[in-house]
Amino acid sequence: MSVLAADPTYETFVLNMGPQHPATHGALRVKLVMDGEYIVEAEPVLGYIHRMHEKMGENRTYHQYLPNPSRLDYLSAMACTHGHVATVERAAGIAVPERAEYLRVITVELNRVSSHLLWLGAFVLDLGGFTPLLYAMDDREQILDLLERVTGSRLTYCYFRFGGLYNDVDDDFVDGARALVKRIRDKMPMYHNLITKNVILRQRLEGIGPISAEMCRKYGATGPVARGSGIPYDVRKHEPYSVYPEFDFDVPVYEQGDSMARYLVRMDEIEQSLRIVEQGLDKLPEGPVMAEKVPKIIKPPKGDYYCAVEAARGSFGIRLVSDGTNTPYRLKLRSPCFSNVSLFGEAARGLLLADAVALFGSLDLVIPDIDR
Amino acid sequence: MKAADVQKSLAAVAGVQVGAVDYAARGFHVDVTLPSQEITAVVQVLDQEGFFIESITGVDWLGEQEALAKEAAKQAAAAKKAAEKAAAEAAEQAAGEAPGDAGAVAAPAAEPPPAPAPEESPEPEEDSFEVVYDFNHFRELCRVTIRVRVPRSLPELPSISDIYPGANWHEREAHDFFGLVFTGHPDLSPLLLPEDADFHPLRKDYKP
Numbered sequence A: 001m002s003v004l005a006a007d008p009t010y011e012t013f014v015l016n017m018g019p020q021h022p023a024t025h026g027a028l029r030v031k032l033v034m035d036g037e038y039i040v041e042a043e044p045v046l047g048y049i050h051r052m053h054e055k056m057g058e059n060r061t062y063h064q065y066l067p068n069p070s071r072l073d074y075l076s077a078m079a080c081t082h083g084h085v086a087t088v089e090r091a092a093g094i095a096v097p098e099r100a101e102y103l104r105v106i107t108v109e110l111n112r113v114s115s116h117l118l119w120l121g122a123f124v125l126d127l128g129g130f131t132p133l134l135y136a137m138d139d140r141e142q143i144l145d146l147l148e149r150v151t152g153s154r155l156t157y158c159y160f161r162f163g164g165l166y167n168d169v170d171d172d173f174v175d176g177a178r179a180l181v182k183r184i185r186d187k188m189p190m191y192h193n194l195i196t197k198n199v200i201l202r203q204r205l206e207g208i209g210p211i212s213a214e215m216c217r218k219y220g221a222t223g224p225v226a227r228g229s230g231i232p233y234d235v236r237k238h239e240p241y242s243v244y245p246e247f248d249f250d251v252p253v254y255e256q257g258d259s260m261a262r263y264l265v266r267m268d269e270i271e272q273s274l275r276i277v278e279q280g281l282d283k284l285p286e287g288p289v290m291a292e293k294v295p296k297i298i299k300p301p302k303g304d305y306y307c308a309v310e311a312a313r314g315s316f317g318i319r320l321v322s323d324g325t326n327t328p329y330r331l332k333l334r335s336p337c338f339s340n341v342s343l344f345g346e347a348a349r350g351l352l353l354a355d356a357v358a359l360f361g362s363l364d365l366v367i368p369d370i371d372r
Numbered sequence B: 001m002k003a004a005d006v007q008k009s010l011a012a013v014a015g016v017q018v019g020a021v022d023y024a025a026r027g028f029h030v031d032v033t034l035p036s037q038e039i040t041a042v043v044q045v046l047d048q049e050g051f052f053i054e055s056i057t058g059v060d061w062l063g064e065q066e067a068l069a070k071e072a073a074k075q076a077a078a079a080k081k082a083a084e085k086a087a088a089e090a091a092e093q094a095a096g097e098a099p100g101d102a103g104a105v106a107a108p109a110a111e112p113p114p115a116p117a118p119e120e121s122p123e124p125e126e127d128s129f130e131v132v133y134d135f136n137h138f139r140e141l142c143r144v145t146i147r148v149r150v151p152r153s154l155p156e157l158p159s160i161s162d163i164y165p166g167a168n169w170h171e172r173e174a175h176d177f178f179g180l181v182f183t184g185h186p187d188l189s190p191l192l193l194p195e196d197a198d199f200h201p202l203r204k205d206y207k208p
Helices: A052-060 A077-092 A098-127 A129-152 A169-195 A199-207 A213-219 A259-283 A337-343 A351-365 A369-371 B002-011 B036-048 B064-097 B099-109 B168-179
Strands: A014-016 A029-035 A038-045 A303-311 A316-323 A330-334 B019-020 B032-033 B053-062 B129-135 B144-151 B156-158 B181-183
Touching: A014 B036, A029 A351, A029 B019, A029 B053, A038 A351, A052 A330, A077 A316, A098 A129, A098 A169, A098 A259, A098 A351, A129 B032, A169 A199, A169 A259, A199 A259, A199 A351, A213 B053, A259 A351, A316 A337, A316 B053, A316 B129, A330 A337, A330 B053, A337 A351, A337 A369, A337 B053, A337 B168, B002 B019, B002 B032, B002 B036, B032 B036, B036 B129, B036 B144, B053 B168, B064 B168, B144 B156, B168 B181
Parallel strands: B032 B144, B156 B181
Antiparallel strands: A014 A029, A029 A038, A303 A316, A316 A330, B019 B032, B053 B129, B129 B144
């Protein structure tokens, strides 16, 4: 508690934002100490939907844990499951066929676009603009339909297996993905005209909720939050995994560090993801989607392993400690939103309450990913 | 490149063991083991080098010392057996080489060897928690893993939340799950668990 807030003659009041609040998009509570309309202290209170996924990791075999990671960040579930299978594959030394890696990249990037589209709609909704949500949901629905065809689920995918994929895609998927890339690419100028150029939106975002590069470093913020503060950190480029080195794409970086910068990073990332999907469809090799020799019971050698992937909200990492048996000894989930929200208290200090909502939305938080 | 620099500057801190790791197989570059009182000094070095904090977590090594003692006893028994066998073979060989002295040599060998006094197996050392800190660098690819061991009966170590404010929540989470006590931490109240939680679910002896 700051000196001001502790002073009994200084008039402040406590305002609870959440746990049931439309702008938190989930059960997150922020305890705000207010001086009129200005925030003196902001303290996120977590744990409302904590499910102890890490303990579940310790009492299930590697295969039994496959559905869990997609319940963390359910909006970019594909990337979470990618992180999980990549960690176990690294630990157990399982090679993945090239076609499977390409399809992983394609589905992860489609999922990233759908995640960013939902964020776009919800973010503008928080700021009082209702119309963009309807457009964004429409486009997102097309992606979900396409992914549902191959994975069987709309959000909580369990498509990746150790050593490959659950099943191969058909020509309809490839055609559908091509049509989708064109559709969303054609829509982007409309989004920019409707939202980015909107003067009300610009005034709500420009210069609001600045986050410095140093703050990102001290709090471990990654993903679009870090890239909006001038840090060109993207796990796909920085620490290439899967077949990402074979794709030509850029990492959008903005220096300003305000909410507008984070907005622009995500808007640019949609185009970059579409580029990756397009190249992936062009280069998609023939062949099996599952490695031939994957042991039925996976027992990685003793030791600990780390693997990170770029999820839609930042670096999602798993630290796996194996004791040589068929269940992990310890499975630590490093979720991007946990680190990203931890800087909210510092970034929101001194902001207007309405601007804190803009800052909050620009962090793009998914609560199950924070609480795990 | 960065990994080598960091290894050098970390090795300068007293009591720190630094090792390079095969990145392709394990996923990180530098593995650092150190006593708990050195953690702030090491983290300050990483802060100066511009690292960012990925996470802090724990691993409960309950039963590790017992397993180690068992393993050691097993190895000792095997070594003893091998030595006895070698001695017997040597004696046999000696007997074969010198038939004249056969009686003299054979006589002591026939005697059953005195049973070794049942050694008091030393009390196994106390099990410990491993606290794992992960750091990474925004500009150059270099993941640093720091390991600190603290005894299970007194799981205390200094907090680094004044160096990296982001460590605040990670330490609170580690306190929730393992009961680790970070001295100097401003507020160790439960973060993810219910606010009245007095249990630590990731301890291996936790029974719900």
